[in-house]
Amino acid sequence: MRWVNRRPGRGTAFLLGAVPLAVLGLTYIIASAARHAANPADKILPLPGAMAQAMALLVFEADPLSGEYLFWADTAASLWRLGVGLGIATISTLLVGLVLGVLPPVRATLGPLVTAIAVVPPIALLPILFIVFGLGETAKVALIVVGVTPFMIRDVAGHVAALPREQVVKALTLGANSWGVMLRVALPQAMPRLIQALRLSLGPAWVFLISAEAIAADVGLGYRIFLVRRYLAMDVILPYVAWIAVLAVVIDFALTQSSRRLFGWAHGTAH
């Protein structure tokens, strides 16, 4: 059978997907064991046991200085920043993207501005944000917002503007005005695309979050990674990176599922 026609079943696909992950894990363990055989005090590739030990301190034991469970405090702080940043980005995308997509005069007025903002590398704006908003939470949230919103707006506005002209004409012949077209034709059809844009923005959002935390923070996943880097503490850095990956996958999965559940018509599923 030709390879383009081979479709693995659910179980097979799961197994096939698990193989590279297992290989990666195994390769690490072998490399780590080899390094430790040569130098038992090696810090670069810690053994799983050492990682578990280091993480147990952060996960289960309160920090004697602050009395906080650092791992959970870091997670909560980072997720809060990410959530607020993406929430603001999503809401502004919906408002601006919809108006931009539906109303040609608004598109002519604001389109170039959004494009101009979108091409500025957000990290270059980080010093400005720190100067304007100080070193607190606002600057970190603002970086995420500035970083992902222009892309999301362009994506959603483009999608709305590309809806078949026939749909707008049809709505007008059904008695709609511009508001009606926006509310009943453009908005519902923009929603699945908005979730899609949000999923694609998750990666950049994490980048901006970790960058902001690395530069100025006192708690957060990115802050911790860059803090323990000074001690070459790979036994903390690697589990933190893995934890960020897990969080990202869970958020992505939740978004996909909610889109399927709420906007089944856009996914071609039975209802």
Place this chain on the structure above:
Amino acid sequence: MLSLKNLWVEYGDKIVLERISLDIAEGSFVSIIGPSGAGKSSLLRVILGQERPTRGTITLDGAPLPAECGPDRGVVFQRYSVFPHLTVLGNTLLGLEFAQSPFTARLFGAQRRAAVGEAEAMLASVGLGDSLHLYPAQMSGGMQQRLAIAQALIKRPRILLLDEPFGALDPGIRADMHGLITRLWREHGLTIIMVTHDIKEAFSLGTRVLTLDKRRHDPHAPHRYGAAVVYDLALRKSVDEAGITIDANHNNGHE
């Protein structure tokens, strides 16, 4: 009822339609045929209000027609006529919701129940009474066009414009749809203007067939002459529908 006077449509220096003058009587079923690129769809879009004519006037009962689409003219396109995010019932309700609830475009309580009843009756009359909760993606092309017709008719438009509505359907379904549109045309006393590629369809459905084509042709600048109405045939349908007799043949070639 609908009157077009000396209508020209130009895109840049390309003339699409020239000197179109027509009077369309209430209750007629006008088919428009012609070769590709002869401006059939342009003419329909102008009547619909989607496009503005470069010159000329369109009047409905003597009053100039606003150059914007509105609920007095319903339309069914070949594709994209129904909204993919609404169910059959939702698609049909939409026209009522826009009219009765300008701010939220949604209805609640007794108003909604009344609207749902009206929509269900309309859907039953196009044969979609059992498919109220399907989404367009779950339906065949023929069912989608039935829905598009129901959706347009619930607004009780004065004029129903059809842009190759059955062009994408297979022959059996197309015959069913011909029966449906003829019945609805009679029941609702509609005025229908239909653009089609199918000459047989144009003659079997229409009470009047217009043919658009270029009357003059400049081989060096083919875009400088637009299409005009070269044949205008009024048909009289005999009572038993056995055949069609051509009643008059006022070829308005050179006025």
